[in-house]
Amino acid sequence: MSNAAPADNHQHRIVAVPGDGVGPEVYASACTVLDVLSSRFGFGIDIDEQLIGGAAIDATGNPLPDETVAACRDAKAVLLGAVGGPKWDAQPRELRPERGLLRIRSELGLYCNLRPIVTHPTLHRFSPVRPERLDGVNVMIVRELTGGIYFGEKRREGDVAEDVCRYTADEITRVTRQAGRLAMQRDRRIVQVDKSNVIETSRLWREVTERVIGEEFPEVSLEHLYVDAAAMHLLSKPASFDVMLTENLFGDILSDEASMLCGSMGLLPSASLADGDFGLYEPVHGSAPDIAGQGIANPYAMLLSIAMMLRLSLHETEAADALDSAITDCWSDGVLTLDLVPEGVGTEAVTEAVCRRLTGAAAASRTA
Numbered sequence: 001m002s003n004a005a006p007a008d009n010h011q012h013r014i015v016a017v018p019g020d021g022v023g024p025e026v027y028a029s030a031c032t033v034l035d036v037l038s039s040r041f042g043f044g045i046d047i048d049e050q051l052i053g054g055a056a057i058d059a060t061g062n063p064l065p066d067e068t069v070a071a072c073r074d075a076k077a078v079l080l081g082a083v084g085g086p087k088w089d090a091q092p093r094e095l096r097p098e099r100g101l102l103r104i105r106s107e108l109g110l111y112c113n114l115r116p117i118v119t120h121p122t123l124h125r126f127s128p129v130r131p132e133r134l135d136g137v138n139v140m141i142v143r144e145l146t147g148g149i150y151f152g153e154k155r156r157e158g159d160v161a162e163d164v165c166r167y168t169a170d171e172i173t174r175v176t177r178q179a180g181r182l183a184m185q186r187d188r189r190i191v192q193v194d195k196s197n198v199i200e201t202s203r204l205w206r207e208v209t210e211r212v213i214g215e216e217f218p219e220v221s222l223e224h225l226y227v228d229a230a231a232m233h234l235l236s237k238p239a240s241f242d243v244m245l246t247e248n249l250f251g252d253i254l255s256d257e258a259s260m261l262c263g264s265m266g267l268l269p270s271a272s273l274a275d276g277d278f279g280l281y282e283p284v285h286g287s288a289p290d291i292a293g294q295g296i297a298n299p300y301a302m303l304l305s306i307a308m309m310l311r312l313s314l315h316e317t318e319a320a321d322a323l324d325s326a327i328t329d330c331w332s333d334g335v336l337t338l339d340l341v342p343e344g345v346g347t348e349a350v351t352e353a354v355c356r357r358l359t360g361a362a363a364a365s366r367t368a
């Protein structure tokens with residue numbers, strides 16, 4: 001897709017990897033909304049579509065072709081749908097769609113994964129957590145994304161299997177710095193989550209986070225929680241958290257749990273950042289094979305992810321603000337999908353509703 005900007009304006013080149021299952025469905029929604037935003041805010045967006053995951057395996061035999069990585073290196077940002085599905089579950093590990101996802105994160109140096117969990121009063125009724133506990137919830141999960149057990153050595157000998165969890169002090173330091181910078185722009189509180197009563201890498205996490213925050217961010221308070229207790233506190237007192245900093249595996253699990261504070265997996269966006277402005281943006285959810293192909297996937301997580309991309313990598317702050325507002329307006333107006341309400345609408349209807357609010361707002365500001 002290409003939408004040229006006026007000559008005196010900026011043109012953004014991004015790569016899209018729609019992937020599998022509902023990935024291409026929510027990506028289609030993103031394209032429509034980006035088109036509207038680029039017209040309204042006068043920037044150009046040039047989207048280079050590439051392969052990843054099962055779609056890449058089917059086309060090339062490789063879940064992350066070299067061409068995809070090369071295209072990403074040349075872009076300002078990457079937009080990813082989701083990967084995986086039962087069709088590829090029996091593949092050897094290196095040839096699974098999920099391997100493509102892990103590799104793109106690693107090859108692009110995307111070590112810092114941001115997963116914001118912000119509740120909205122209109123949606124409180126869809127959470128299994130009592131509404132009075134949801135007021136004011138605004139947690140930023142900062143998940144280390146290119147280390148730990150997902151990337152450690154793996155071995156299988158008959159009935160014995162092994163996954164190594166390895167972290168270096170440098171890997172912990174750089175993501176802790178990102179969390180510290182973020183905390184300075186927020187409520188200046190970090191809770192670091194680990195299992196240091198049992199696991200050696202967790203002991204290193206405690207040492208390094210104490211050192212980095214203590215020396216470089218003296219105004220930020222740092223507390224530590226064991227992951228089992230953190231899982232419980234996320235439900236019993238979610239509003240008590242500001243920044244939650246944790247390793248790859250724990251962040252993956254805790255963010256799916258936290259999605260239920262908002263009401264659905266279909267509502268949680270993410271940004272995976274390298275040093276500098278480059279980032280990969282994707283919904284937190286997977287390829288949802290149980291609902292793929294029916295046009296009913298919730299696109300809000302993907303749309304919130306493009307708002308993060310506009311803000312963090314493309315610096316189109318006005319467009320990001322407008323999109324965030326259009327989305328919350330839709331929620332207030334009851335534009336909801338089937339994962340939230342039995343009479344919910346489909347992906348396209350949500351997309352149209354968001355676009356209507358974006359173009360309607362533009363028309364209103366022109367006549368004001």
Ligand SMILES: NC(=O)C1=CN([C@@H]2O[C@H](COP(=O)(O)OP(=O)(O)OC[C@H]3O[C@@H](n4cnc5c(N)ncnc54)[C@H](O)[C@@H]3O)[C@@H](O)[C@H]2O)C=CC1
Pocket residue numbers: 022026081082083084085086098101265266282283284285286287288289290291296297298299301339
């Ligand atoms: N980033 C990625 O690409 C990820 C990929 N996966 C892969 O996705 C596949 C399915 O994994 P699951 O564990 O089932 O996780 P999932 O996140 O795909 O689905 C979990 C549940 O949430 C629902 N759901 C997810 N996204 C939704 C949306 N946008 N709208 C409405 N409902 C939605 C699904 O229907 C399902 O009931 C697997 O192959 C897995 O490896 C899983 C997580 C992340």
Ligand SMILES: CC(C)CC(=O)C(=O)O
Pocket residue numbers: 098101102252284
């Ligand atoms: C599919 C996994 C490799 C990753 C995952 O679940 C996630 O990043 O949320």
Ligand SMILES: [Mg+2]
Pocket residue numbers: 252253256284
């Ligand atoms: Mg996950």
